Amino acid sequence: MAIPAPSSQREMRRRNLSRVLHAVAEAGQVSRAAVAARIGLTRASVSTLVEELLRAGFLVELGPGRSGGVGRPGNALALTDLGPCGLGAEIGVDHLTVCAVDLRGQVRARRTDEAPNRGEGPAAVLRRLGSLTERVTDDAGAAGLRPAGLAVAVPGLVTRSSTTVVHAPNLGWHNTDIAEHLPGPLRLTVDNEANFGALAELWQREPEDAPADFVHVSAEVGIGAAVVLDGQLLRGRRGFAGELGHVPVEPDGPDCACGGSGCLEQYAGEAAMLGAAGVEAHGAGGRSAALAELQARAERGDTAALAALRRAGRALGIALAAAVNLLDPRAVVLGGTLAGLAPWLLPSLDAELRRRTAAPGAVPELAVSAIGSAGPSLGAAHSVVRTVLSDPLPYAAAR
Amino acid sequence: MAIPAPSSQREMRRRNLSRVLHAVAEAGQVSRAAVAARIGLTRASVSTLVEELLRAGFLVELGPGRSGGVGRPGNALALTDLGPCGLGAEIGVDHLTVCAVDLRGQVRARRTDEAPNRGEGPAAVLRRLGSLTERVTDDAGAAGLRPAGLAVAVPGLVTRSSTTVVHAPNLGWHNTDIAEHLPGPLRLTVDNEANFGALAELWQREPEDAPADFVHVSAEVGIGAAVVLDGQLLRGRRGFAGELGHVPVEPDGPDCACGGSGCLEQYAGEAAMLGAAGVEAHGAGGRSAALAELQARAERGDTAALAALRRAGRALGIALAAAVNLLDPRAVVLGGTLAGLAPWLLPSLDAELRRRTAAPGAVPELAVSAIGSAGPSLGAAHSVVRTVLSDPLPYAAAR
Numbered sequence: 001m002a003i004p005a006p007s008s009q010r011e012m013r014r015r016n017l018s019r020v021l022h023a024v025a026e027a028g029q030v031s032r033a034a035v036a037a038r039i040g041l042t043r044a045s046v047s048t049l050v051e052e053l054l055r056a057g058f059l060v061e062l063g064p065g066r067s068g069g070v071g072r073p074g075n076a077l078a079l080t081d082l083g084p085c086g087l088g089a090e091i092g093v094d095h096l097t098v099c100a101v102d103l104r105g106q107v108r109a110r111r112t113d114e115a116p117n118r119g120e121g122p123a124a125v126l127r128r129l130g131s132l133t134e135r136v137t138d139d140a141g142a143a144g145l146r147p148a149g150l151a152v153a154v155p156g157l158v159t160r161s162s163t164t165v166v167h168a169p170n171l172g173w174h175n176t177d178i179a180e181h182l183p184g185p186l187r188l189t190v191d192n193e194a195n196f197g198a199l200a201e202l203w204q205r206e207p208e209d210a211p212a213d214f215v216h217v218s219a220e221v222g223i224g225a226a227v228v229l230d231g232q233l234l235r236g237r238r239g240f241a242g243e244l245g246h247v248p249v250e251p252d253g254p255d256c257a258c259g260g261s262g263c264l265e266q267y268a269g270e271a272a273m274l275g276a277a278g279v280e281a282h283g284a285g286g287r288s289a290a291l292a293e294l295q296a297r298a299e300r301g302d303t304a305a306l307a308a309l310r311r312a313g314r315a316l317g318i319a320l321a322a323a324v325n326l327l328d329p330r331a332v333v334l335g336g337t338l339a340g341l342a343p344w345l346l347p348s349l350d351a352e353l354r355r356r357t358a359a360p361g362a363v364p365e366l367a368v369s370a371i372g373s374a375g376p377s378l379g380a381a382h383s384v385v386r387t388v389l390s391d392p393l394p395y396a397a398a399r
Numbered sequence: 400m401a402i403p404a405p406s407s408q409r410e411m412r413r414r415n416l417s418r419v420l421h422a423v424a425e426a427g428q429v430s431r432a433a434v435a436a437r438i439g440l441t442r443a444s445v446s447t448l449v450e451e452l453l454r455a456g457f458l459v460e461l462g463p464g465r466s467g468g469v470g471r472p473g474n475a476l477a478l479t480d481l482g483p484c485g486l487g488a489e490i491g492v493d494h495l496t497v498c499a500v501d502l503r504g505q506v507r508a509r510r511t512d513e514a515p516n517r518g519e520g521p522a523a524v525l526r527r528l529g530s531l532t533e534r535v536t537d538d539a540g541a542a543g544l545r546p547a548g549l550a551v552a553v554p555g556l557v558t559r560s561s562t563t564v565v566h567a568p569n570l571g572w573h574n575t576d577i578a579e580h581l582p583g584p585l586r587l588t589v590d591n592e593a594n595f596g597a598l599a600e601l602w603q604r605e606p607e608d609a610p611a612d613f614v615h616v617s618a619e620v621g622i623g624a625a626v627v628l629d630g631q632l633l634r635g636r637r638g639f640a641g642e643l644g645h646v647p648v649e650p651d652g653p654d655c656a657c658g659g660s661g662c663l664e665q666y667a668g669e670a671a672m673l674g675a676a677g678v679e680a681h682g683a684g685g686r687s688a689a690l691a692e693l694q695a696r697a698e699r700g701d702t703a704a705l706a707a708l709r710r711a712g713r714a715l716g717i718a719l720a721a722a723v724n725l726l727d728p729r730a731v732v733l734g735g736t737l738a739g740l741a742p743w744l745l746p747s748l749d750a751e752l753r754r755r756t757a758a759p760g761a762v763p764e765l766a767v768s769a770i771g772s773a774g775p776s777l778g779a780a781h782s783v784v785r786t787v788l789s790d791p792l793p794y795a796a797a798r
Contacts, residue, residue, distance in 0.1 A: 012411070157758055157759075166758070166759060166760075167758070167759050213635070213636045225725075227725065227726075229633065229635075234628065234633075234726070235727070236612070236628075236726055236727020236728065237612045237727050237728060237729040237763075238727055238758065238760070239727070240727040240757075240758035241725060241726050241727040242725065243724035243725065243727075243757040243758060244724070244725065245757070246720075246724045246755065246756075246757035247720070247721040247724050247725065248648075248717050248720055248721060248755055249647075249650065250649075250650060251648065251649060251717050251751075258755075258757040259754050259755070260720070260754055260755035260756075260757070263755075263757075318647050318650050319721070321645075321646070321647055321659070322646040322647060322718070322721040322722075322725070323721075323725055325642035325643070325645045325646050326624075326626065326640060326641065326642065326643065326646065326721070326722055326725060326726070327626075327633070327635055327640050327725070328634075328635020328636050328637055328638070328639040328640040328642075329635065329636060330636040352650075355658050355659055356645065356647055356657075356658070356659035356662075357645075357659075358639075358642040358644070358645035358657040358659070358662075359556055359565070359566070359637065359639035359642060360556075360565065360566050361565075361637070364636075
């Protein structure tokens with residue numbers, strides 16, 4: 001049986017500091033009284049916690065009369081836009097991106113290095129990522145920010161709570177420990193790009209319209225997905241949950257590199273869609289040019305392009321029917337490459353999903369991500385920020 | 400952003416009482432000192448909590464020298480085998496079962512009423528369930544137990560945190576509120592039989608070998624499943640998660656009553672297996688006789704029976720490959736009807752699952768449930784017991 005976590009005075013104070021920070025983060029600007037009401041502590045307790053957070057440099061006071069609440073005006077509190085920030089990186093198949101996000105959730109620096117990473121060894125790629133990270137750290141430093149940690153999104157399977165990429169077929173990396181190649185003082189976390197992309201989706205929305213239960217489909221070269229349930233990412237035993245790309249769609253379909261056959265990737269993966277549409281996948285301009293060409297052909301009604309996208313949509317609908325029947329999420333969100341192709345994918349996707357959802361009543365909301373390709377690096381940076389908000393004191397400024 | 404739950408002295412005491420009870424429940428018999436070590440509180444704090452739990456009748460002292468631990472011998476503590484108990488009921492297609500489980504987890508009373516429930520209205524069936532529950536309450540009372548609540552397992556979809564069965568096709572019930580037909584003072588909870596069956600599987604195992612992440616496949620007339628992740632049941636937005644029976648296996652396969660086609664139930668459901676094997680499904684003796692006949696034919700090597708089970712196993716492997724790729728569980732457990740047929744299902748199931756699992760490394764452990772058909776009612780009764788252990792004071796004996 002599970003025994004709940006220890007409760008002690010120290011633990012309670014730590015938790016309450018975090019609750020104050022989260023309440024301020026959610027409100028943007030808020031009075032002490034409103035924080036107290038929101039988290040159910042006395043005004044006096046909140047004042048003590050707030051003083052500590054002001055001294056440690058996590059909160060700032062904006063002066064009287066700006067809190068926007070009712071009752072006696074008090075100095076409005078806000079999170080600092082200086083001090084700790086989160087660094088988020090993405091290792092894509094053909095780019096590296098690093099960004100810095102402050103405690104308020106604002107992107108304060110971002111740099112991208114466009115170059116093919118596929119087939120380059122981890123050492124070379126991570127050396128380039130290291131210098132890109134240094135440059136973004138310098139940019140952030142010039143804005144008064146210091147990194148509290150670095151989170152790296154990779155297009156592959158990452159062992160849960162580790163920095164090891166077990167398998168990233170589109171990079172050609174296997175059992176690569178990112179920490180080994182990225183030395184430095186920063187606390188490092190590594191996760192799948194679909195996971196960080198879904199977290200960006202979760203955290204960028206306003207609290208009131210966040211579907212805290214969704215399957216986020218994220219396609220670049222491969223198809224990945226992340227499952228968010230009750231606001232939490234579902235990771236799986238080893239950290240390998242969300243492999244939507246290998247859900248069987250036609251059990252006797254084309255062989256897949258994973259060892260199976262008829263997997264979703266064989267119908268809705270980038271190569272499969274381009275192939276079925278007759279678009280050259282490896283022409284000049286690479287992936288993005290080929291995808292733009294597919295989209296242009298669909299826009300002008302090219303029969304082969306439309307059929308390829310209809311077939312991909314149908315396959316997505318079948319695989320997502322498995323996910324919806326198993327998970328009963330509130331929404332399905334199409335992200336990555338699929339977001340741009342949604343107008344042509346959605347009709348057949350929706351029809352399959354609708355007729356194959358077993359439970360009566362509405363099928364999940366079908367949404368298209370508005371975040372675009374920055375999702376994984378944004379989600380990664382935000383994950384560091386949330387670590388700080390959840391346990392701030394280790395990140396206080398040295399005095 | 401999520402704000403952690405309130406922390407107060409009262410809440411802390413409530414949580415600590417529960418932690419003491421869970422520690423005793425896990426150990427069976429244990430000294431105060433061992434409880435203190437286990438939950439990380441001081442000996443003095445634990446003694447105060449234990450006194451309160453002894454006075455309220457949740458714990459008993461077994462006398463000195465029986466704690467089995469090291470150090471100064473103290474009176475061993477155990478949970479009471481009197482006082483509050485959980486009542487668990489199952490509404491099956493052709494039976495009703497009610498059992499009473501004490502705080503120690505022992506079944507102290509059980510009654511079954513064998514009669515067809517399909518097509519009977521909810522009013523008539525629940526009237527019979529009401530009187531069966533009264534008889535088990537009397538049995539429990541004679542043993543010194545008083546019910547703390549009643550949990551009912553049904554073969555259908557139950558809206559999360561409600562007592563409403565939205566859809567139970569094999570009973571012919573739709574939008575049936577169990578509470579309306581089962582009046583009385585007992586706190587009532589209702590859930591899908593696959594969910595309670597999985598919880599029985601989780602709670603009946605020893606803590607050390609419990610796979611706290613598993614997909615539990617539960618087949619009676621239909622096929623259901625429950626997903627347990629990190630020891631928690633995955634319910635889904637509306638409470639409809641786990642509909643493995645309607646995961647697409649062959650998208651262009653036979654039509655299914657759900658509106659889809661080629662669903663798992665069309666290959667591995669009871670009717671599908673019996674039909675493919677050429678066993679009369681509705682002969683004398685009903686379902687259980689037909690299933691016994693299928694098993695007997697498989698045992699004597701009947702070609703049609705073996706082919707039907709091989710086909711069902713393959714379909715299970717394909718649907719479970721979807722589940723495993725999405726969820727990355729530690730184990731898959733076959734329960735209900737499938738447990739008895741496992742010797743003939745497993746070879747083709749295992750082969751499909753193995754080649755279709757995308758992540759490298761071992762596929763999940765494949766296990767066969769040993770609990771048998773009592774799982775749902777047992778899990779239901781245990782769920783009531785755990786409610787008591789998690790917040791005991793409301794269930795203290797009146798004094």
